[in-house]
Amino acid sequence: MYHRNKPTASSLVYNAQARYHKNHTEAFIKKHFKSPDHNYVHAQARYLDEQGIDRKQREAQVAHMIKIAEENAAQEAEQVAKKQKEAERMASINIVYDEVAIRGMGVKDLTDQIEKWRALNVVKDIPLKSKLKLKAEKMEELFRIHAEYQKIQEASEIVSATNPA
Secondary structure, X not given: OHHHHOOOOOHHHHHHHHHHHHOOHHHHHHHXXXXXXXXXHHHHHHHHHHHOHHHHHHHHHHHHHHHHHHHHHHHXXXXXHHHXXXXXXXHOOOOOOOHHHHHOOOHHHXXXXXXXXXXXXXOOOOOOHHHOXXXXXXXXXXXXXXXXXXXXXXXXXXXXXXXXX
């Protein structure tokens, strides 16, 4: 509520006013302060204002926020570059249909083949990389994908043969 009514007030001002009300400072001032005391408090307030503590705190906050924004932008650019590099790598991968060649592939190549099929989004229900841990599982999944794709191709050929253009 305070910040809605006084949006430019600093946290130092807010804290001072909160202490003023919580500690019943007004009653103490009325009871014990004399004119020189008032003059001293006003002089101290002017001195603290001249120090520019609020301004320095705001500048430090702005500098910190700018630094964080720059770090986030750099991190986001790095992530975009990494995704772009991975997309280029995946685009350069050719799908292998030869069973002998597939059996001779390493784990990384098998994983790349499965990921390429996932990116094409032709065959459904391809498990995540984390679900296929062993080389044999990956090879079996790749053979399943090829069989599923073969069925899709045959079905589309039947449809196109029955519906001539």
